[in-house]
Amino acid sequence: MSTKQTSPLVAKLKAGSxxxxxxxxxxxxxxxxxSLVIASFYDGRFFSIVDYEFTLHWYEAALNSGSIRSAFDNTVRIAVPVTIISTIIGTGGAIAYTRHEFPYQDKFKLxxxxPIFFPLILLGLGMSMWASVVGLGYGILPAIVGELVWISPIVMFVVSITALGVDPNVEEAARDLGADSVTLYTKVVLPLIKDGVVSGGIFAFVLAWNNYYIVSYLSGVQSTITTWIHGRMTQGFTPVVPAVASLIFYVSLLLVVGAVIFEFREEAKNN
Amino acid sequence: MESLRGAFSDASESDNPLLALLRPPYLFMLPLTLLLLFMFVGPMVAIVLFSIQTGNSISLDPAMWTLANYEEIISGMLGGSGIYGKVMANTVVISAITTATTLVFSYPAAYALARKIKRYKLVFLLMLIIPLFTSVNIRVFGWALFLVQNGVLDSIVGLFGVTDYPSMMYQRWTIILGTTYVYMPFMLFPIYLSLLSIEDTTFEAAADLGANKLTMFRKILLPLSMPGIIIGSLFVFVLSLGADVEAQILGGGSVFTMASNINYSFGYSQNWPLGSAQAVGLLLITLVAGVIILRTIDLREIASRGGER
Structure with missing residues (x-):
């Protein structure tokens, strides 16, 4: 124990700081x-905190615009397949890496x-040239494949953290009790790492939902919400942009808060 | 683990090695490996190959290859002609300052979160995580709305009677504010994780032995959090080398960075080989930093720390 005695007031101030x-x-x-949310509800040209003019007009305009709706549709058409596929193959990678031993295991991890550590602009540029060279082209499908490259490794990372916390002897025990491969993975391993898979899946969706760089290089003429916002941003201020950006943000906020609370609840249960 | 491998090798020994790919663990890693070979390794090789081409298509005949793009960039940098030297200097300065500021501001916050904050910790962590999961476009746009004339900041300082101050947008420091903001989580969380592992008893023992605060920081805190600092710094430096939206929106084209210059070569001037030659430098730095980070990170350690939160 510390030999120095500090007065309770000083200790409180320190903790407070x-x-x-x-x-x-x-x-x-x-x-x-x-700032974004404040701007999205503001009716008028010049901001004023004092006489704030509240309106839902920009949200209404955003929801009724055809170009915004089609950008929204494209975002969903990319984010949903990316979420499903990246969750499956990222989990696969995590199970292989954490629950098995095999040659070149470290090379596989590397x-x-x-891709997690690559600046997205580098991934986007390379993929854009590659798509032209191999004839993959540009559109929804190339954008899905491109986003998978960045997001599946993140899922693998998240699931690996959970999978490493599971007793290394469970597979052996299940084998001893006569479980075959299918039973082993569906009835033993997957249920044990379920929490990591759910968080990984949620993060995958939110990252795909918000992705800009990769999509901007691969989606071609199709615009998504993020490329639409970028296009409008560079053309000067349009009051509907904060509303669209806020809508995207609310979805992310709900999902991330949900995922974190889900993790925390499980943890509290375990302790 | 040994016997698990035994269970699988019993089945695979008798068959040909190709069939082994259809069993765990190879079956599980195959989709991810194929995806990354096709859409990650392929594109990176494409960048290198395009950098030595003469036009916007790839020729695999070495006789057609050229180093002219590299010559143009390097001689431009050395001779001071053109913008390459300036762009490079701008980018490195912005990235270095970003790394330093994120480190200085993250360290106390990471320390407080790991050791001092008990109540409302989840709320704080949530507020720090949420920006990571919001499009870089949206966050940078939010800063523009905050800083721009007649924006949110304007109306707040206006309450205090401050109406006349220099413009906040389109400055070099605005870009640095943007990159510091966007990449700070990549500094904060590695340091936070490295600080979580230090036991309280270590500090108590040091205090009993008469160590003062500065000694404890220099001899205990700093060395034990060094992996976090290294990972965070590499992460932030590399990612801010690739910062483009920040320079474009907050800098308004007043400062050219490597990323915006590469982007310009691809988009506006449609010169893929020249853009690729510039990107190869970024690619090499990223590769080295990425490998160092991955060799430093021990997933097992992170997993065991997660439980202590």
């Missing part, structure tokens, strides 16, 4: 998102997780 600092950093992190 740590909280204050983290609160400041957290505020910095959500400041632009807050290849499988490397």
């Amino acid at each position: 740590w909280y204050a600092y983290v609160a400041l950093v957290a505020l910095f992190f959500i400041l632009p998102l807050l 290849l499988a997780l490397l």
Whole structure:
């Protein structure tokens, strides 16, 4: 124990200043998102906190616009397959890496997780040229394949963390009790890593939903919500853009909060 | 693990090795491996191959290859003609400052989160995680809405009677604000994870032995959090080398970065070989940093720390 005695007031102030600092950093992190939401409900040209004119008009306009709806449809048509496929193959990679031993295991980990560390602009550019060279072309399908490259490794990472926490002897025990391969994976391994798979899947959807760089290089003439927003942003301020961006943000917010609370609840149960 | 392997090798020994690919673990890693070979390794090879071509198509005949693009870039950098030297300097300066500022601001926050904050920890963590899962476009746009004239900041400082101050947008420091903001989570979380593993008893023992705060920081905290600092710094430096949207929206084209220059070569001037030659540099730096990060990260350790949260 520390030999120095500090008065309770000083200790309280010290603890308080740590909280204050983290609160400041957290505020910095959500400041632009807050600005976005404030702007999306504002009716008028010049912001004023004092006489804030509230309106839902921009949301209405966003939901009624044909070009926004088609961009939204394209985003869903990319994000849903990406979520399903990346969850399956990312989980596969995680099970192989964490629950087995095989030659070149470290090389596999290196290849499988490397895309996470690549700047997306580099991935997007390379894929865009590659798509032209191999005749993959541009559109919804190439965008799906492209996003899978970045998102599946992230799923593998998330699932691996969960899978490494599972007792390494369960497979052996199941084998001893006579489980065949199919039973082993569907009845023993998968249920044990279920939480990681669910979080990985949610993160996959949110990342695909928000992806800009890869989609912008591969989707061709099809616009998604993020490329639509980017196009509008560079052309100067249109009041409907904050509303569209906010809508995208609300979906992400709900899912991420859901995923984190889900994790936390499981953890609380286990402790 | 040994006997698990035994169980599988019993079945696979008698068959040909191709059939072994259809059994665990190879069956599980096959889809991911094929996907990455096709759409990750392929595109990166394409960047390298395009950088030595003369036009926007690939010729596999080495006689047709050229180093002219590299010559143009390097001689431009050395001779000071053209923009390459300036762009490179801009990019490295922005990335270095971003790495330094994210480190300085993240470290105390990571320390507080790992050791000091008990109540509302989940709320704080959530607020720090959420930006990571929001499109970079949307976040940068949010900053523009905050900083722009007649924007949110304007109306807040206006309440205090401040109406006349220099424009916040389209400056070099605005880009650095953007990159610091976007990449700070990549610094904060690795340091946070590395600090989680330090036991309270370590500090108590050090205090009993008469170590003061500075000694504890230098001899315990800093060395034990070094992996987090290294991973975070590499992460932030490499990712901010590729920053494009930040420069485009917040910088408004006032400062050219490597990424925006590469993008320009591809989009506007349709010169794929020149763009690729510039991208090869970024690719090499990324590859080295990525391999170092992955060799430093021990997934098993992260998994065991997750439980201590």
